[in-house]
Amino acid sequence: MQLDCFKTLVDQYKVIFFDAFGVLKTHNSLIPGIENTFAYLRETGKDFYVLTNDASRSPEQLAESYVRLGIHDVVPSCIISSGMLAREYLDLKVPHGTVAYLGTANSAHYLETPTLKTLPISQLDLNAISEVNALVFMDDEGFDWNTDLTKTVNLLRKRNIPVIVANTDKTYPVSQHQIAIAIGAVAKMVEDIVGKQFIRFGKPDAQMFIFAYEHIKNYPTISKRDILMVGDTLHTDILGGNKFGLDTALVLTGNTQPEDAEMKIRSTGIIPTYICESAVVQ
Amino acid sequence: MQLDCFKTLVDQYKVIFFDAFGVLKTHNSLIPGIENTFAYLRETGKDFYVLTNDASRSPEQLAESYVRLGIHDVVPSCIISSGMLAREYLDLKVPHGTVAYLGTANSAHYLETPTLKTLPISQLDLNAISEVNALVFMDDEGFDWNTDLTKTVNLLRKRNIPVIVANTDKTYPVSQHQIAIAIGAVAKMVEDIVGKQFIRFGKPDAQMFIFAYEHIKNYPTISKRDILMVGDTLHTDILGGNKFGLDTALVLTGNTQPEDAEMKIRSTGIIPTYICESAVVQ
Amino acid sequence: MQLDCFKTLVDQYKVIFFDAFGVLKTHNSLIPGIENTFAYLRETGKDFYVLTNDASRSPEQLAESYVRLGIHDVVPSCIISSGMLAREYLDLKVPHGTVAYLGTANSAHYLETPTLKTLPISQLDLNAISEVNALVFMDDEGFDWNTDLTKTVNLLRKRNIPVIVANTDKTYPVSQHQIAIAIGAVAKMVEDIVGKQFIRFGKPDAQMFIFAYEHIKNYPTISKRDILMVGDTLHTDILGGNKFGLDTALVLTGNTQPEDAEMKIRSTGIIPTYICESAVVQ
Amino acid sequence: MQLDCFKTLVDQYKVIFFDAFGVLKTHNSLIPGIENTFAYLRETGKDFYVLTNDASRSPEQLAESYVRLGIHDVVPSCIISSGMLAREYLDLKVPHGTVAYLGTANSAHYLETPTLKTLPISQLDLNAISEVNALVFMDDEGFDWNTDLTKTVNLLRKRNIPVIVANTDKTYPVSQHQIAIAIGAVAKMVEDIVGKQFIRFGKPDAQMFIFAYEHIKNYPTISKRDILMVGDTLHTDILGGNKFGLDTALVLTGNTQPEDAEMKIRSTGIIPTYICESAVVQ
Structure with a gap:
């Protein structure tokens, strides 16, 4: 080689x-x-x-992480993240209502538009879902997998709405010798269970x-x-x-x-x- | 029809x-x-x-559940569960060491043999895995998905051991209108992540x-x-x-x-x- | 509805x-x-x-098929076919050598560039493949499936080259009640056999x-x-x-x-x- | 190692x-x-x-191939082939009518029972399929892939019948450096196209x-x-x-x-x- x-x-x-x-x-x-x-x-x-x-943080927050490491060249305008594509999709295709999401509050910043309400799955009431017009998988943190993933499956059985996956990775490194499960792998599991076609960006x-x-x-x-x-x-x-x-x-x-x-x-x-x-x- | x-x-x-x-x-x-x-x-x-x-409980416990509903005909000897196949596999193929498992303490009864130690993944120390000779997915309850599934992925990156899935179902009903994610779907996600071939019974x-x-x-x-x-x-x-x-x-x-x-x-x-x-x- | x-x-x-x-x-x-x-x-x-x-014919030929049916509005410049993407890929990524293809001579027109030679798989000599720098699945016609698909598998075991699929459909209609297998399904079979990642357009x-x-x-x-x-x-x-x-x-x-x-x-x-x-x- | x-x-x-x-x-x-x-x-x-x-020949024919190489120990009764499982399935589950098959005349010997007629797909008339009660993929030889596989797809769109795959291998060696596509890979392609669940033995x-x-x-x-x-x-x-x-x-x-x-x-x-x-x- x-x-x-x-x-x-x-x-x-x-x-x-x-x-x-x-x-x-x-x-x-x-x-x-x-x-x-x-x-x-x-x-x-x-x-x-x-x-x-990586859709866990906004370009501004991602750029800051480089500044903290001493690099000032990676400014927000030169960062393209899959979260920006999720946001463009919502902007073009989901005019109003509520977007439910799996992820941290930081990741939800991508989803905010003047006409859309964002709602973490943990706060979703399965008896009041008529306004939920999209679901987005943003990040593996910020929710309880045992309860919120089952809630997600039941939401998708009741509402036929677009589902967006803003990070297609299966894993990411957390230390030199260990990895963690990324939201892309979790979304794939839910997709297999409900048998519907999700929309992936990244x-x-x-x-x-x-x-x-x-x-x-x-x-x-x-x-x-x-x-x-x-x-x-x-x-x-x-x-x-x-x-x-x-x-x-x-x-x-x-x-x-x-x-x-x-x-x-x-x-x-x-x-x-x-x-x-x-x-x-x- | x-x-x-x-x-x-x-x-x-x-x-x-x-x-x-x-x-x-x-x-x-x-x-x-x-x-x-x-x-x-x-x-x-x-x-x-x-x-x-259903590998969440032993045939004896499953039979009891029928007795509680007024049926005395379903005796333990007429129940064949996928957990029994997992047990036969371990009996024949894993002579000694520790079997790590995902599931409740009840489900672990299937795995107990005179020469094998059972260990829930939650209690596993990733720095002491040399005795772990098999992993079994038994039940969706009894562990924390956020932390224990990532632990499972890291175990399987370090130890090349047989992985047994004792329930291949993706979901099960929990009420008339709601379902829950079964351990079969969770095992499939982990299998996709680590890229290894699991052994399924059921x-x-x-x-x-x-x-x-x-x-x-x-x-x-x-x-x-x-x-x-x-x-x-x-x-x-x-x-x-x-x-x-x-x-x-x-x-x-x-x-x-x-x-x-x-x-x-x-x-x-x-x-x-x-x-x-x-x-x-x- | x-x-x-x-x-x-x-x-x-x-x-x-x-x-x-x-x-x-x-x-x-x-x-x-x-x-x-x-x-x-x-x-x-x-x-x-x-x-x-449909990558079986050029935009010009496709436009003619509308003219024959009495429609003069569908001119070549308003036709976008997956074959055009295959051509752009070759143009950008495969500077010289031979492109082997599965399809008719008509479909091969997409692949012609000043610096690339095109070769139907049927004419390929498996002992003279050092110049074959790409393979393209264009159309289901123009080759013998029994012999040329096996030849394709053997080519891909010997040469690690990009493989392009210019039509991702699995089937197409041939009459009111019958369908035919499209090249997309055939390409998927070969991809599963050789275990490599093909590049799909369409x-x-x-x-x-x-x-x-x-x-x-x-x-x-x-x-x-x-x-x-x-x-x-x-x-x-x-x-x-x-x-x-x-x-x-x-x-x-x-x-x-x-x-x-x-x-x-x-x-x-x-x-x-x-x-x-x-x-x-x- | x-x-x-x-x-x-x-x-x-x-x-x-x-x-x-x-x-x-x-x-x-x-x-x-x-x-x-x-x-x-x-x-x-x-x-x-x-x-x-290998379901291409009967146990008797397979045993003969060893005799020709000088080995007399491999008698028919010690050969277990996936074709025998296909035959048992038909014997138990398809009481009468016609079994269409893809394969050589040799491979069809497995399928013959006193009450079932066998028919190579090449001889099937798509306008007279009411008696076709099962389809079996036996061997990669004995039929024309271009025409008979498309015929098979159309048969399965019109008749909802059990489909048996008697050889699950994807490839087999034909010389020291070349392989051929086995019927298991072909069956997988047809299964993906028609979206039905085939029954595999082997x-x-x-x-x-x-x-x-x-x-x-x-x-x-x-x-x-x-x-x-x-x-x-x-x-x-x-x-x-x-x-x-x-x-x-x-x-x-x-x-x-x-x-x-x-x-x-x-x-x-x-x-x-x-x-x-x-x-x-x-």
């Missing part, structure tokens, strides 16, 4: 799309040296966007990439050939980037370990354009 | 296999008139067995029927032609009975409503030999 | 997206009266696009809709609120339109029969904004 | 269950040295059975093992503890043997290569009791 130099790659593209976890940061710190990458992007005047399946889905593509400000007529997608996960970052027509770089600092990379690429058939040790410019 | 008379059917077979929920009883009471069926079986000297995917799997077939005492050389499987669910009772080579009767007192029966049979391709209003002998 | 008047709907939107089969035409004729719809669109100056999962995928959205010429700044998606199939037309944020109208002249519509909407959870008897303006 | 000595294993069990392909023979020859194993079994008076998902299903278990002649009261299942495939031989409660030995002469064995066991969670280089007694 031949590794490519990340700095050389950056030089070849006008805009870089980054995944967050496993590429820029880990569960509670930065990828060592990643500050050099931001400095190099600034210096060379390259645009970049962070595409994340990588590898094309809509995530379209959303980012349309946000590129400095290059209004940019070609897909000028964008590089950088990620640590074959099934989301690389598959989604490839399908959207972008060149893709797999980095080995997150979900894909150096010793497994070749085997995983061969067994999944998901082939990155490049493989780099990390997204660190040295 | 022509309905068959259940009494006439009973007369044609030597042994009857019954599903429990939706056939003999509902969430907290008997199917009205079912006592007549037991009286008729007694009178005509027919053998019967109850095949249930209808429609052939092993459940083999187990019952081998327990038929009074007719040591009985033919499958002399057994009728009676159930309310196409995907478990009828599919499993058909595949095992038994004649099958669908009753309309549980999961399959009279107005949906024909459509469901047509759309699933699961075809019962007979359809009866209920399993009540009139 | 209350039906909406299609003419009234057209009046409310600036641009209409139509599915083809079951909405505008059947297997070999027009939906009776659909010429009125085209006349009304012309008269009122509305833009429309035809979004089809409704309900967002990329099909963004492709059409970007082709809207007369309204460069049109809002999604001004577009109506019209289709006969819940899982492709309606699900895809909804997810992309469009209002959707289900018509009952194709895959969804009037007597099944309500039940299908309830059981799938895919909810059209409107239901119309047909797309005919009366 | 520590390897176990196959001879030592044989000494510990009374009865051995063997898979055929990849354990006893390859596509056109014996596993080198396997004649020693048969000699040792004869010498020590051990019973053995061959459990195969490993890893318990019914295959109980069929063999009930055929053990010399030890009428044998315990499952005295039987060893030997196979080369984790998902069929080892999973099925484990679930039935047998000890299992994985051999590395077929589907599981020595360099992949540990990784596959870890990633699937299917854990053989033993791992042996081969089933050859040395």
Whole structure:
């Protein structure tokens, strides 16, 4: 397996799309040296966007988490999260009534519109559901799984409403050796039980990439050939980037370990354009 | 849709296999008139067995629940539960060590053998798992889903051990209008997350029927032609009975409503030999 | 079930997206009266696009098929087919070499670029595959399933290359009472066998809709609120339109029969904004 | 990875269950040295059975294929094939009429009963299907995939009949470096298209093992503890043997290569009791 130099790659593209976890940061710190990458992007005047399946916090809150780690380049306007797509959906398709949700109060900020009321499932009264016009799976925290998931199943048996999943991931890392179940896996269980089709937002889905593509400000007529997608996960970052027509770089600092990379690429058939040790410019 | 008379059917077979929920009883009471069926079986000297995917309680406890409702015919020896298959598996395949489980203390009785220690996941220390040689999903109660399911995922990432699912149902009724998520759906979510193959016991799997077939005492050389499987669910009772080579009767007192029966049979391709209003002998 | 008047709907939107089969035409004729719809669109100056999962022929050939039926409004530039997305993918992601394909010579026109050679699987020599850089499933005709599908499986075991599916449908109608297996179902079988991840283009995928959205010429700044998606199939037309944020109208002249519509909407959870008897303006 | 000595294993069990392909023979020859194993079994008076998902030929024809390779120990009565289970199903559940099938004339021998007529799909007239009471997928040869599979789909849309799959394998080896698509994969495609539930026979299903278990002649009261299942495939031989409660030995002469064995066991969670280089007694 031949590794490519990340700095050389950056030089070849006008805009870089980054995944967050496993590429820029880990569960509670930065990828060592990643500050050099931001400095190099600034210096060379390259645009970049962070595409994340994390809908637990708003772009403002996500940007703050980088500031706390010493990075001031990741401003809210360069963060594209799956929660923003959920919000656009509600804005276009659910004109009024109540949106029930599973997640924290922070995650519910995505759902607030002037005409929609938000309601955590825990506060839902199953005898007063005639105003509930949508359900959104936002985050794995903020509710009791034993009681609120069964409540969710019963809601969906009684009301035929759109169900949105704002994070399609199955798990996320919580420490170096442990993972936690993400809301995407929980939503899949409920979908299997009720037998209905949920609407998913997040990588590898094309809509995530379209959303980012349309946000590129400095290059209004940019070609897909000028964008590089950088990620640590074959099934989301690389598959989604490839399908959207972008060149893709797999980095080995997150979900894909150096010793497994070749085997995983061969067994999944998901082939990155490049493989780099990390997204660190040295 | 022509309905068959259940009494006439009973007369044609030597042994009857019954599903429990939706056939003999509902969430907290008997199917009205079912006592007549037991009286008729007694009178005509027919053998019967109850095949249930309920591993939450032992056959003795399940039998008691019928006694409390006034039925004394359902003795422990005529109850075949998926928990008994889980126990046989452990007995044959897991000679020693600890079996971790998700479920109530009642359900854990199935797992106790002279040489195996049982341990609820809630009490498991993830730093001391070298003796954990199997994991069993028994029941949806008795543990905290938020914390113990994530613990389960981390256990299965560290220990490559057999995982047994002792109840394959996705949901069960808790009142006339509400259902709850059963442990089968929860196990499926964990299986999808860890990407490993779990071992499932319960209808429609052939092993459940083999187990019952081998327990038929009074007719040591009985033919499958002399057994009728009676159930309310196409995907478990009828599919499993058909595949095992038994004649099958669908009753309309549980999961399959009279107005949906024909459509469901047509759309699933699961075809019962007979359809009866209920399993009540009139 | 209350039906909406299609003419009234057209009046409310600036641009209409139509599915083809079951909405505008059947297997070999027009939906009776659909010429009125085209006349009304012309008269009122509305833009429309035809979004089809049919990659068997080029937009020019597809447009000719309407001309033969007496419709001159469906010009090539208003046809968006999944084959065009396959072509864009190859153009962006497969710079040189050979593209092997399953389909007719007509369907292969999509794949031709100045730098890529196309090769039907039937002519592939499994001992000379080093130049084969992509495989595309285009159409169910033009190859021998017994021999060429096995050849395809062996190619994919030896070469780790991107595989594109240019039509995700499972079946298509060939006469009033018979259907045929579409290439989407065949591709799914091969994907299951080789265990790799294929890249699919076609409704309900967002990329099909963004492709059409970007082709809207007369309204460069049109809002999604001004577009109506019209289709006969819940899982492709309606699900895809909804997810992309469009209002959707289900018509009952194709895959969804009037007597099944309500039940299908309830059981799938895919909810059209409107239901119309047909797309005919009366 | 520590390897176990196959001879030592044989000494510990009374009865051995063997898979055929990849354990006893390859596509056109014996596993080198396997004649020693048969000699040792004869010498020590051990019973053995061959459990195969191959329904393309009768046990008599399968036994002849061993004779041609110089092995006279594999007599018809020790061969258990999935075709025998399909036949038992028809015998018990389909009393009269016509059984349509996909496969060769050889494979149809399994289906013949005094009261059932067999009919290859190629000869089926879709306008005269009222007597067709079952459909069986037997073998990948003997029919034209392009036309007969579409015919099969249309038959199943018109007749709601039981569908039996007599070989659940997805592929089989045809030479050292090439595989072919098996009828199990084809049946799965048709099942996905028509949305109905097919009935599958063959490993890893318990019914295959109980069929063999009930055929053990010399030890009428044998315990499952005295039987060893030997196979080369984790998902069929080892999973099925484990679930039935047998000890299992994985051999590395077929589907599981020595360099992949540990990784596959870890990633699937299917854990053989033993791992042996081969089933050859040395």
